[in-house]
Amino acid sequence: MGTMAHANLDFDNVAVSVTDLDRSLEWYERVLGFKVLYRTFSTAVNAELVVIHRDGARIELLLQDGARRNPDADIVPGPHLKTSGVKAIVFRTDDLEGITEYLESCNVTFDWKVRTLSADGLRSTMIRDPDGVLINVLSYPPSA
Template sequence: MSTSASHPLAGRLLLNNLALAVADLPRVIDWYQRVLGFVVEERGHFEPVAADFAMLVGAGVRLELVASRRAILREVDRTPPPRHLQVLGWKALVLQCDDLAALGEHLRAEGVELLWEAQPLNESRSSTLLRDPEGNLINIFGPRR
């Protein structure tokens, strides 16, 4: 049995970014900047897949938004919680915030689709769950008040 410290890739692999395929790249870039405070770090086009991309940074992560020019698009699975856990795959971008009440005010002012707000998870943590403009889940943890 191998431990992570003895694995040949231990310390060699690092997270570069999370990639999210989107239909409307300018609209989604604007939303992540305006609503969550992300900043565009880099933009480009990757010809082998005929896709434009934008690399955004914020909340301690790099988020790559990718839009294919040739794609036949399929909508994101919008199965609502708790049944969303019955669909395999990545569930949500999970962030954290020190003030979910202030975050909720900001999100409501921006017209963001909230699935729940400041929902208690345990004695010390709460969760606000929302969707980006293309239906992807974003879960934001914060302290329970």
């Protein structure tokens, strides 16, 4: 039996189910600068599948007929940590004010802007994609 130390295992993407593929593609391209890398139909899950990418990061958008908005999509950040599961797609920047100003110009939905998250200076701006998925943009303190 092999070990992981010898296996070729690379992180590929985060998968996000959407209710309107064209709307989501337009949003991720316009707001976050992602471009389509790969598109297919997955017979395994009966869904359109589009992998988008930017600077080495990949997100897999999936659309299945009849998809509906997650009832937890409007949950408030913080209390949402009481249940297990993936909670946000997280990016990082060294110019949180500049990115936040840019996001304001994109007319996105904000949960908060340039908020301090910890005593050591971790800060973030939190937005949502068209289906309510949390997108967190972090700015680490200078010593991190």
